[in-house]
Amino acid sequence: MNTVISLDNISKAFGSLIVFRNFSAEFPVNKVSCILGPSGCGKTTLLRILSGSLPPDEGLVKGMDGRVPAYVFQEPRLLPWRTVKENLLFVLEGKMPHQHAEKLVSEYLSLVDLTEFAGFYPSQLSGGMKQRVSLARAFCYPADVILMDEPFTGLDIRLRQNLIRSFQRIWESHPRTVLFVTHNLEEALQMGQYIHVLSSAPARLLMTSENAPDKQSFLKEQIRALIDLSAPDQP
Amino acid sequence: MLRLTDKKSVREAAGYLSGVLVLLLVWHVIALWLNNPVLLPSPWKAMAEVVRMFLHPAFYREWLYTILRGLAGFAIALMLALCIGLASASWRPAWFLFSPLLGAVRSTPVISFILLALIWFGSENVPVFIAILTMLPLISFGIIDGIRNTDGELLEMANSFRVSRWNIIRHIYVPSLLPFLFNGMSNAMGFGWRAVIIGEVLSQPFRGIGSRMRDAQNYLNVPELIGWTLVAILTGYLFETLVRRAEKSLMRWKSVAS
Numbered sequence: 001m002n003t004v005i006s007l008d009n010i011s012k013a014f015g016s017l018i019v020f021r022n023f024s025a026e027f028p029v030n031k032v033s034c035i036l037g038p039s040g041c042g043k044t045t046l047l048r049i050l051s052g053s054l055p056p057d058e059g060l061v062k063g064m065d066g067r068v069p070a071y072v073f074q075e076p077r078l079l080p081w082r083t084v085k086e087n088l089l090f091v092l093e094g095k096m097p098h099q100h101a102e103k104l105v106s107e108y109l110s111l112v113d114l115t116e117f118a119g120f121y122p123s124q125l126s127g128g129m130k131q132r133v134s135l136a137r138a139f140c141y142p143a144d145v146i147l148m149d150e151p152f153t154g155l156d157i158r159l160r161q162n163l164i165r166s167f168q169r170i171w172e173s174h175p176r177t178v179l180f181v182t183h184n185l186e187e188a189l190q191m192g193q194y195i196h197v198l199s200s201a202p203a204r205l206l207m208t209s210e211n212a213p214d215k216q217s218f219l220k221e222q223i224r225a226l227i228d229l230s231a232p233d234q235p
Numbered sequence: 236m237l238r239l240t241d242k243k244s245v246r247e248a249a250g251y252l253s254g255v256l257v258l259l260l261v262w263h264v265i266a267l268w269l270n271n272p273v274l275l276p277s278p279w280k281a282m283a284e285v286v287r288m289f290l291h292p293a294f295y296r297e298w299l300y301t302i303l304r305g306l307a308g309f310a311i312a313l314m315l316a317l318c319i320g321l322a323s324a325s326w327r328p329a330w331f332l333f334s335p336l337l338g339a340v341r342s343t344p345v346i347s348f349i350l351l352a353l354i355w356f357g358s359e360n361v362p363v364f365i366a367i368l369t370m371l372p373l374i375s376f377g378i379i380d381g382i383r384n385t386d387g388e389l390l391e392m393a394n395s396f397r398v399s400r401w402n403i404i405r406h407i408y409v410p411s412l413l414p415f416l417f418n419g420m421s422n423a424m425g426f427g428w429r430a431v432i433i434g435e436v437l438s439q440p441f442r443g444i445g446s447r448m449r450d451a452q453n454y455l456n457v458p459e460l461i462g463w464t465l466v467a468i469l470t471g472y473l474f475e476t477l478v479r480r481a482e483k484s485l486m487r488w489k490s491v492a493s
Contacts, residue, residue: 077392091396
């Protein structure tokens with residue numbers, strides 16, 4: 001199997017709005033790649049093209065054959081009438097024996113510190129807890145690629161840090177290819193092993209860099225010079 | 236926590252009870268003032284009449300017939316509404332066909348159906364027919380609204396995780412539909428009983444609350460007429476409560492403290 005997932009000369013337009021024109025990028029397998037760009041630059045479209053739910057007008061997606069994607073959406077998107085545990089079982093049902101599914105669910109709930117809340121309904125949880133359930137749902141799913149679409153937007157800094165820690169714990173115990181879309185620079189530097197910076201639409205790849213703790217202040221300045229990320233946090 | 240809500244519900248019940256008592260008192264005063272027990276008996280006399288009726292075994296036979304008619308109408312209306320509702324919500328042509336029809340049925344005065352039904356059917360079948368026509372649009376529109384209100388984001392989520400069609404129906408469409416369906420059903424129960432009884436009064440089947448009300452009216456027996464009316468109110472209330480109870484037990488997730 002390929003060691004990278006790549007977009008090869010992708011073009012995509014919605015009517016007269018050109019989102020991508022001859023766009024290429026590579027994302028290494030089993031690493032966390034952050035895609036950083038201003039609001040409305042086509043980050044969500046990029047994820048949808050990668051997952052196969054939106055076919056590009058031109059170009060190829062390589063390395064996704066046989067790889068199963070799972071989503072963490074911007075909103076938690078939990079079924080309000082099912083408990084936390086049942087919400088996870090909902091996506092696993094029919095894909096594995098029930099006992100195995102139960103085991104996975106309790107394992108991943110403990111990774112996001114929600115074991116005691118397995119029997120709670122979403123309405124009984126805080127916003128941050130709901131997003132942790134959504135995180136556990138994507139990671140417990142037998143997916144090779146986790147697509148995360150600004151999942152921490154709208155949460156305060158403390159909750160964000162909390163979620164990033166949950167994410168790191170869950171990723172370290174079960175590494176997966178993660179594509180994390182955000183317009184928050186700090187978040188990208190904290191989470192990503194690779195950083196890809198996109199321009200506003202039609203999106204160009206302004207920069208791709210490996211992230212390392214000792215490079216962060218340098219990266220930060222470089223990225224700030226490249227794009228204006230001062231857009232409001234809420235879409 | 237529990238004790239607090241208990242106290243609150245006790246206070247609420249006491250409020251309703253005093254409201255009812257005031258109404259009875261007003262009735263009593265008017266009856267005293269008229270001083271004509273044939274035209275308007277006192278509330279105590281009317282209640283004594285109800286008690287007398289309840290003690291009479293023949294009463295239950297009459298009541299049973301009305302209840303069976305209402306339930307038969309409800310069951311048939313529910314089945315038809317499920318077919319019409321599912322078809323209309325998932326297939327545009329069915330919506331264009333049924334929505335004007337249901338809208339027209341909903342706005343038609345009950346009496347028009349009764350007059351037509353009296354010409355078309357035997358008197359035994361008129362009340363059930365009326366019940367079906369009254370309940371059908373209420374339940375159908377409930378089902379259609381429910382399906383249309385299903386959260387598109389949840390459907391997208393389920394599809395992205397490749398959840399089977401059957402599980403999407405079972406775990407997303409059905410739970411989204413239930414509150415709307417129950418709302419339609421409890422409305423149908425409220426309007427349905429009235430329609431059944433009007434149908435009975437006018438078509439005069441062999442047994443039924445409506446037939447006995449008509450008899451009482453013929454003999455100017457006001458206490459009995461009021462007695463049957465109270466029974467009719469009780470019946471409607473009983474079945475609406477039953478529907479609400481069923482709703483609550485099916486949607487326990489809604490009543491958890493948040």
